[in-house]
Amino acid sequence: MRNFGTMNATIAQLKKRFEQALVAAFGTDLAGTDPILVPASNPKFGDYQANVAMSLAKRLGRAPRAIAEQIIQHLEVSDICEPPTVAGAGFINLALKTQYLETQLKALQSDARLGIAPTQNPQRVIVDYPSPNIAKEMHVGHLRPSVIGDAIARVLEFLGHDVLRLSHIGDWGTPFGMLIAYVKETYPEALASGELALGDLATFYRAAKKRFDDDTTFQEAARLAVVQLQAGDAETLRAWKVVCNLSNRTNRQIFDLMGLSPHIQERGESFYNPHLAGVLEELKRLGLLVEDAGAQCVFLEGFTNKEGKPLPLIVQKSDGGYNYATTDLAAIRYRVAEDKVQRVIYPVGAEQTNHFAQIFQVGRRAGWITDEVEFFYAPLGAILGEDGKKLKSRSGDAVRLVDLLDEAIARARTDLETRLVEEKTRRDRRVYCQCRKSRRH
């Protein structure tokens, strides 16, 4: 059951009255009949309408309007509504009494919770927060999951749920390998000193990406760096830690700028790293794992490739590395087994619909996701530029989030100042006019 606020309580109350009226008018056969009470389709019909008379016409073998008339003869709602009326094909229209509304509104006004009762069955809920890859700066794509995720978390918390805010940051894996390989190759002194301003890192990232795209031997070096990272190589880990700390500080500043909850916990890909092998083992034990072209896969039901063959979800690459899907599966397993959640919400861009359907399917087939726990993917649209395409900077990269926020704040401030000046001018003019008017008399 949902928890009822005041307006919902009104609907519940009216429904009860209708159920009583239905029994009084037509007998106990109709006990428990849904009165189909909904908000009025148009304000001119009042506040609520009951559509049950039409639905009963065939069953009772009588005209809907006659049924409606008989219902309202037995309907006792005078403490809440004006006298009900029958209209159209057999609609019963209800208008709330002004005095009833007054009483309700006054009650809301004096209630710190605005009439919203805490939930009857609080759950442990995880809300997935935007997961920037910390090898890169946050960009415009992180805005929506930030704001929407935070809003969802606040609403659930207000309702009385135990909300765990987790940022599944990309602090591991391929982009890091590329970066580490590039730093090792081009700026070994920065690695040794441990000093890297993030701005430099962003530049490094672009240069490394170009290097990665242009040179196949460098791609190999990057992949090797990932393996070294996952194998726990000391120097690689040192470089990794420096980058993590810098990046986390910067991201927290951006979170603060957006006014996000201070209670966001970082639980990134590195957190799940020790659990990945266990995920593989369990999938293998369950008979879900299949080797294909050197990669460890789970073949999916309902997903096919261009040739119509079942599509694999790759959980271990042919080079031995793990990927996005593996970490997400580890997170699913951990959240159920260790966090003991009843609900997990992922506000993530809509383009990942397939990915979530796939990992949820594997999670269910592995027995981690049961009917007792709800994994909910909340797809989000993208923020588009004026050309209707994803918002890009002039150089073609995604717009940096900090730039976007700075500009938004600057524009809002300019707009506010303009309005304040206009308002003052208007006030002065009004005073002036009133003076002239009063002088005339």
Added chain:
RNA sequence: GCUCCAGUAGCUCAGUUGGAUAGAGCAUCUGCCUUCUAAGCAGACGGUCACAGGUUCGAGUCCUGUCUGGGGCGCCA
């Protein structure tokens, strides 16, 4: 090729288990506020709900097909 999402007024979108004459904001036009390049108020205009079938007392809503746009589709995240 397969698959997911979307298509409602000029624009941006609501439309709650299928219910009344499909709504709102913006834009446009008209009028009002007896002095304002402001602001507001009132009204008007504006729809084959992408298209074609089907289900039924009734379809924007459910089913089937078609068209258009967007996303995704083996070792990125």
